[in-house]
Amino acid sequence: MLLDFNRMPSQTWSEFKGGAGDTVVRMYKDVSNRIMFMKLEPGSSIDYHRHEDSSEIIYVMQGTATGTYDGVEEIIEPGMCGYCPAGHSHGIENKGDEDLVFFSVVSEKQANQTL
Amino acid sequence: MLLDFNRMPSQTWSEFKGGAGDTVVRMYKDVSNRIMFMKLEPGSSIDYHRHEDSSEIIYVMQGTATGTYDGVEEIIEPGMCGYCPAGHSHGIENKGDEDLVFFSVVSEKQANQTL
Numbered sequence: 001m002l003l004d005f006n007r008m009p010s011q012t013w014s015e016f017k018g019g020a021g022d023t024v025v026r027m028y029k030d031v032s033n034r035i036m037f038m039k040l041e042p043g044s045s046i047d048y049h050r051h052e053d054s055s056e057i058i059y060v061m062q063g064t065a066t067g068t069y070d071g072v073e074e075i076i077e078p079g080m081c082g083y084c085p086a087g088h089s090h091g092i093e094n095k096g097d098e099d100l101v102f103f104s105v106v107s108e109k110q111a112n113q114t115l
Numbered sequence: 116m117l118l119d120f121n122r123m124p125s126q127t128w129s130e131f132k133g134g135a136g137d138t139v140v141r142m143y144k145d146v147s148n149r150i151m152f153m154k155l156e157p158g159s160s161i162d163y164h165r166h167e168d169s170s171e172i173i174y175v176m177q178g179t180a181t182g183t184y185d186g187v188e189e190i191i192e193p194g195m196c197g198y199c200p201a202g203h204s205h206g207i208e209n210k211g212d213e214d215l216v217f218f219s220v221v222s223e224k225q226a227n228q229t230l
Contacts, residue, residue, distance in 0.1 A: 001203075002182075002189045003196040028198070032170055033222065035196060055147055059218050061176070067117075074117045081118035081150060083143070088116075103174050107148065107222035 003028045005037040019045035019091070034106040040065075040094040048091030051084050056106045058082040058092065063100035066093045118143045120152040134160035134206070149221040155180075155209040163206030166199050171221045173197040173207065178215035181208045 021044030
């Protein structure tokens with residue numbers, strides 16, 4: 001199934017998850033996955049939150065993300081992922097001076113798998 | 116959790132899923148997700164296969180992928196995704212003359228969710 005983020009309309013979420021500024025999102029979602037092309041302008045953030053029964057994978061393509069994962073800061077640069085498995089918490093902030101552009105996949109209902 | 120694909124060792128899978136040539140992969144996996152930075156050289160392919168109880172999301176960053184999704188050809192260019200939900204089939208081929216580079220997420224056990 002083809003998803004063309006180049007042509008998909010964008011949505012703007014203000015103060016997403018209690019963060020600062022705007023999160024600009026192009027999103028496809030179904031019952032299993034949310035697939036998102038996202039942009040955070042300098043100074044914008046998605047506040048720290050817990051993924052109870054979903055996981056989130058963020059792949060940074062441009063800019064630098066200052067992430068927080070289970071309370072610990074991590075710097076996510078192009079070519080790196082910030083991964084938040086189910087049962088963990090994360091947030092992300094653009095402290096840089098260029099747009100932060102990343103691709104994100106949120107997969108639902110992954111909490112109760114057999115380890 | 117930080118995953119740095121810039122520093123992760125690569126694996127080479129020859130004739131992956133019965134396809135042609137080499138698939139070069141940098142991968143992190145756990146019970147819920149396989150998170151992969153992948154490269155297919157010109158002429159290489161991942162043959163058509165079914166995702167029974169997992170989904171796969173491919174985000175193309177460089178080159179052009181000739182995909183097949185449920186038997187129908189689709190051209191996946193940079194900024195586009197090829198999405199194969201659980202219960203569907205897909206394959207991918209690099210018919211171009213430059214490397215095909217893409218980011219991929221395979222999420223496990225997504226077949227029996229309530230629609």
